[in-house]
Amino acid sequence: MDEIVKRALEKWPEVPHCFGWLGLDARGQWYLRDASVQACGPFPLCRGERLQHQGLLDFIARNYLHDDKGQWFFQNGPQRVYVELEAAPWVWRVGADAQLVSHTGQRTRAGQAICDEHGRLYIATPLGLGLMHSLDVVVAAQLLEQGVWTAPEPVDDSALPARYRFVRSPQQQGIAGMKKPAG
Structure with missing residues (x-):
């Protein structure tokens, strides 16, 4: 996390969180979703404006984190901007020596390969x-064919968030949590 972000958190610890305004698509692209876009429907059905400013993209990448509920967010100064995920918290590209490089530029090694019912590879x-x-x-x-990575395990797409502890739509989870109990 950027030092300026840490200082802002200390200075303004009570800034409310932001939901629904930022989306990450299946190709690792960020989308700004203003109120009019959000009114049109959920992400990714209504995406919004794709962010293209490299400085902003780099800032988001450095400050992309998750909370203990598995909700991913961009720490924008003192405010958490929760991310609507089209598929998963990370989007991988293959780098040198079969390493993976995330949409934020982080490098990691491949573990279990997973294929969902739509043929998507995780x-x-x-x-x-x-x-x-x-x-x-x-x-x-x-x-995969060369055995460098493990053979993919078939998994139902709907089981991925619980199994890998992430939330695709913090906004929808928050809305569901705000509903009044029946009675």
Whole structure:
């Protein structure tokens, strides 16, 4: 986490969290979702504006974290901006020596390969679960065939968040948690 962010947290510890305003798609691209986009529907159905400013993308990457509930967020100064995930918290590209490189630039090693009912390839790593970027699926398939990575385990997509402890929609989870009990 950036030092300036740590100082802001100390100075303003009670800033409310932000939900629904930031999305991460299956190709590792960030989307800003203002109130009008959010009113059109959930992410990724209504994506918003793709962020392209390299300085902002780098800042988000350095301050991308998760809480103890498995909700991923961008720590923007004193405010947590929770992320709506299209697929998983990480999107992997294949780097040198079959290492994985995340959408934030972090390097890690491949663990268990997983294939869901839609044919999407996920890789579990020490950083967590990530979706293989569509441009690297052929390279990943070669690594699987060569035995460099373990054969993929079939898993139902709906089971991934609980199994790998992440929340795809903190906004929807928050809305569900705010509903009044019946009676």
